[in-house]
Amino acid sequence: MLNRSEIRTYLTARGPAQEELFAEARRVREEHFGPTVILRGVIEVSNVCRVNCDYCPMRRDNTRENDRYFMSSDDILERAREIRAAGIDIILLQGGETPRNLSAIEDAIPRIRALYDGRVEILLNLGNMRREQYERLRALGATSYILKHETSDVRLFEAMRHESLDDRLRCMRDLLDLGYRVGTGLISSLPGQTLDSIVDDIELAETMGVHMCSVSPFVPAPNTPLQLSPIGDNELALNALATLRLHRPQLLVPSVSALEKTSSGGQSRGLAAGANVMTVNFTGDTDRQRYLIYGKDRFVVKKQYVDGLVRASGLRLRGSVFLSPETEPGAPISAGITDGRSRLRYAS
Ligand code: SF4
Incomplete structure (x- = not known):
């Protein structure tokens, strides 16, 4: 574990010092996960x-102008079949925070489990909910949950999200308590954010005891109050990613599409900085164009692109680390990694 001064130094590393940081992050990833990248x-x-x-074009105030959609359980299952056919055993169901899509999700989860004979990680990213709702989703078969804290700066969180950080952390604790594998995440270069606040973000991932953490550079998206703010610094985001790897080696850390959006080649550099997860988009064309996470011209990650990127990085794809019987709540994640090989064959 690193101290605050070391974290600060790593966050500001450039040139040869940054290359050394990335090399050490890759070494630590290899030690804990082998030469593998988990595919969702x-x-x-x-x-x-x-x-x-x-910072989000799907924000409530834009809802009326946006072309709204809710996928049905049948639609979700059709997409899940495509994911299974691609040899992927982690299905991430992600959407805006609204109770209105819960019944479709609740219906879809057992159907997805049946599709895979139970050998599937169902990962949700659906925002804050009441504990009973998380409990119900868990009982239906959800395995893991992403609930990013975004920033650990209480005032900045409230200014950006108009919500309470305490509520967010309460949800995270509920999820951990219910046995979910939990992912958090931070946005770096948010307007008004300090370097110390990113140090706090990295420490929070450790103190909360989460299993996954992402770093996304800030993207000034169109039709948002922050559209004219400066774009996030990819070097800072990559350094935060590498620092997370050194601070908490067993974390799953994705190389997110925002890295590519803010700088061409960003996701490849994410892998070079110690990331070990990539996510392929299986949303249908029409809905994907309506999912305005970074605006209409976001970078959409396809399977072929991931195959090439992972191969070029000297790594190979693997499946979920959360499906092994060894990974009981509280056990180190690396306990689920037996031989570093995927249980599924990946269709190219
Ligand atoms: S970032 Fe997430 S919670 Fe915030 S407005 Fe966008 S979809 Fe909603």
């Missing part, structure tokens, strides 16, 4: 959200 397939189930984040 995402289905974006709805673009409707009750929250009003200043």
Whole structure:
């Protein structure tokens, strides 16, 4: 574990010092996971959200103008079949925060489990909910949950999301308590964010005891209050990613599409900085164009692109690390990694 001064130094490393940081992050990834990258397939189930984040084009104030959609359980299952056919055993169901899509999700989860004979990680990213709702989703078969804290700066969180950080952390604790594998995440270069606040973000991932953490550089998206703010610094985001790897080696850390959006080649550099997860988009064309996470011209990750990127990085794809019987709640994640090889064959 690193101390605050070391984290600060790593966040600001450039040139040879940055290369050394990345090399050490790759070494630590190799030690804990082997030369592997975990592959997920995402289905974006709805673009409707009750929250009003200043950085997001799907914010509540835009909802009326956006072309709204909710996927049905049948639609979700059709996409899940495509993910299975691609040899992927992690299905990420992601959408805006609204109770209106819950019944379709609740219906879809057992059907997806049946499709895979139970050998599937169902990962949700659906925002804050009441504990009973998380409990119900878990009982239906959800395995893991992404609930990014975005920023650990209480005032900045409230200014950007118009919500309470305490509520967010309460949800995270509920999820951990219910046995979910939990992912958090931070946005780097948010307007008004300090370097110390990113140090806090990295420490929070450790103190919360989460299993996954992402770093996304800020993207000034169109039709948002922050559209004229400067674009996020990819070097800072990559350094934060590498620092997370050193601070908490067993974390799953994705190389996110925002890295590519802010700088061409960004996702490849994410892998070079120690990331070990990639997500392929399986949302249908029409809905994908309506899912305005970074605006209409976001970077859409396809399977062929991931295959090439992972191969060029000298790595290979693997399936979920959360499906092994050894990974009981509280056990180190690396306990689920037996030989570093995927249980599924990947269709190219
Ligand atoms: S970032 Fe998420 S919670 Fe915030 S407005 Fe967008 S979809 Fe809603």
